Amino acid sequence: MSEVRAEVRDESVRELAAGVTVEPAGGAGKAGEGGGTPHGAANGAAAVEEELLTINFGPHHPATHGVLRLLVTLRGEVVLEAHPYIGYVHTGIEKSCEDKSYWKVIPLVERMDYLAYYFNAMTFCMAVERLLDEEVPPRAQYLRVIHCELNRIHSHLVWLGTSALDLGAISIFWYCFRERDKILDLFESSSGQRMHTRYVQVGGVAEDIPAGWADKALAFTYDMEERVGQYEAILDRNEIFLQRTRDVGIVSEERLLGLGVTGPLLRATGNPWDLRKADPYSSYDHFDFRIPVGTVGDCYDRYRVRVAEIRESCSIVRQAIEGLPEGPYITTNRKVALPPRHELATSMEALIHHFKLVTEGFRVPPGEAYAPIEGPRGELGCFVVADGSAKPSRVHMRDPSFVNLQALREMVVGGYVADMITNLAMLDPILGGIDR
């Protein structure tokens, strides 16, 4: 086995070395010390000093935030080329979805980007609702917003903790996970699960929030805002953190747009593109919130944007809880949503609907829909093709991590290895979402 692996690796190394000489550190990105032409191998004595080193970074490396493998060519400490290799946790979720009825797809898509499960379920449900032409009641929209924003805070907290850990700050990791746990407690109390909650359903949400939950969530948002201030106090004046993030990994806004990058990475360059504002869905236009943007587009701005987003999300959760409308939490269309449990004892019709929905599921008229939302990492879109049966004929997730990963090469080429770690951390890739 080991010979096979070595052979495969040698091949890719050769291929890579060829690639490096043809294409010197292409695109924008910072022109560091090593940004020039790397093929100095021809001129004698310098050849020894300029020997290139090609190493596998990952797939099992704590700083890759999952199982990402980067084939990195180095000259000393300087990154000359970096190629991401992905697919190590590819589980064929999209294929599996084609064999499940629509409501059984929800738990599957939730497991793609495992830090943004509410978002995954929501974008899938929005695509199906579009195909069904199903209205979502206002209370359900608000409940979705509340949970999505809590999920965004949760995702950013995990990102902040692990990223700071990559940069050598361990205590912030424990603080972030302490707050994250409170969010998971809230999720557990509202939906029964801490992760992969299957809370968002086609036509609404699975359950109303329990009594007292709103107060707990409100208290959490106030607490969270205070904690964010404490995190900033730890990191913002930390000389090591500042030196490692400032002016690192700058890629121009135009280039990022060309590469399809969205979310905090794009907003860090000063482009206020956020689907919650630009194309409000699920009654986001009812809330008053700001879109944090950066100015330089370096790793420090990416950090600032995400931390500021935590504050805005707290504010959205508060507004949504305070303005939570009365009414049903899921559509009353019995052809799509399960009837309430108590009706089953008295109504024959409810029993029939229940039976049909649980055994076969609902049918969706033929059509194709793409529903995008603003996930924690950028535009998260779900493309669903319905063929008229009770199972989707295709489910595709446009995962922001997958698309954003393409920008990594331009962020790291020409910089130091240590900056590559920073860039990777601030890119916030979730390999479950990349590989699906």
Added chain:
Amino acid sequence: MPDATGLELIAHDLREQVLGAVTDTQHHRGIATLIVDPERILEALAWLRDTPNQAYSFLASLHGNDYLPAAPRFGVHYELLNMDRVERLHVKALLDEPADGGLPELDSCVELFPTASFQERETYDMFGIRFRGHPDLRRILMPEEYEGWPQRRDFPMGGEPVLFTHNETQTPRWYE
């Protein structure tokens, strides 16, 4: 989203500029779809991107689909976005399976939209649609030595042996 009239206007202009590019239009559930001749997909995308009053300059997503019983079997979908007007346009190219059993081919749009690189690789990986002119068309999610196109509708679900050290030698073309 352009409304039904707006979509027809776009289709009309595109037909005039790029002859025979648009084969059909659809407006379903508020989603505007242009169905484009696969041979002219690049011209159509370039026109949509560069014409000043269109300016669909952001490719949000690219994905493939297999409409197996239908006659043009494969579809490649482009979700274009105009960020200023916040309008989305869904462009679709339908491809037939070649009669000689080869792979269907389509021009790569990486030159126009660099973001398409990974997504075209994924479409190639899952559906076996070959993108002409893609700089690095390799499998991306499946192992490089994998045979078959897993997301085609006639590809069986399940039964895939998990690759461990002890059965590595039994997988097809493991030595390459």
